[in-house]
Amino acid sequence: MxxxxxxxxxxxxxxxxxxxxxxxxxxxxxxxxxxxxxxxxxxxxxxxxxxxxxxxxxxxxxxxxxxxxxxxxxxxxxxxxKGISEAEINQHVNYMIRPAAMKEEHVSTLCLASLEHIKVDAQDQSYYPSRNTSPIASPFPTSGRSNNDEMDCEEAARVITSLRGKVDPEALWPQLGCSTARRTRVKNSVLMTLAL
The missing domain is CATH 1.20.5 (Single alpha-helices involved in coiled-coils or other helix-helix interfaces)
Known part of the structure; x- marks a missing residue:
């Protein structure tokens, strides 16, 4: 127990x-x-x-x-x-992709070069300025002095039309500084700028 x-x-x-x-x-x-x-x-x-x-x-x-x-x-x-050389194309492309500061410097250089060109032509008495000048078209007539970096207005308008598509070539003449009464030539560099 x-x-x-x-x-x-x-x-x-x-x-x-x-x-x-x-x-x-x-x-x-x-x-x-x-x-x-x-x-x-x-x-x-x-x-x-x-x-x-x-x-x-x-x-x-x-x-x-x-x-x-x-x-x-x-x-x-x-x-x-259309007669535009590879060097001109490359020059234009390189210019378009440059920074803005470099573009301004390039434009200033072109302006100085243009002034020197006008000065030389005036001394040679072979340059006659037109009253209806255009910043795009060249003041030289088609039958006068021309070089490989310029193109007739009609041809330039056709080039831009082929690149842009459905555009009336004659509608581009004012942009190129051309008219039926004033036939001018357009620089290829300007042509490429308008074509893009």
Missing amino acids: PNGNQRHIRPSPAPIDKVSERIRNRENQRRLRERRREYTQDLEERLQQFEKKGIEATILVQRAARTVARENRLLRELLHS
């Missing part, structure tokens, strides 16, 4: 708690691995999408570059057929 003063000893619940804790840990680890796997899979799918979009963008850029190169080649061939 047990002693009345002796307390009843209950079994310790520690082993059961440890088993439950191990089960919870395994479940948490399983969920963590599952989330990590899903996260990794999502990153891989997104990476594949970015790579696919990058390849598509590269293809589009390459196609656009080939199209631009072909158009530039055709435009150069057209300008060559």
Whole structure:
């Protein structure tokens, strides 16, 4: 018979708690691995999408570059057929892509050169200024002095029409400084500026 003063000893619940804790840990680890796997899979799918979009963008850029190169080649061939040299084309392109400060300096240089040219012509008494001058057209008549960097108004209008598309050549004459009463010649550099 047990002693009345002796307390009843209950079994310790520690082993059961440890088993439950191990089960919870395994479940948490399983969920963590599952989330990590899903996260990794999502990153891989997104990476594949970015790579696919990058390849598509590269293809589009390459196609656009080939199209631009072909158009530039055709435009150069057209300008060559109209008597515009490769050097003039390159000079105009280089000028158009220059920074604004360099363009202003280039314009100042051209103005000084034009003044010197007028001075020499006036001394030679072979330059007769016109009252209806134009900043675009050359003041020299067609039958007078001309050079390879100039073109007749009609021919220049046809060149611009072929580049722009549906444009009436005669509608371009005022821009070129031409009229039926005043036939002038247009510099090729001005022609390329109007054609673009």
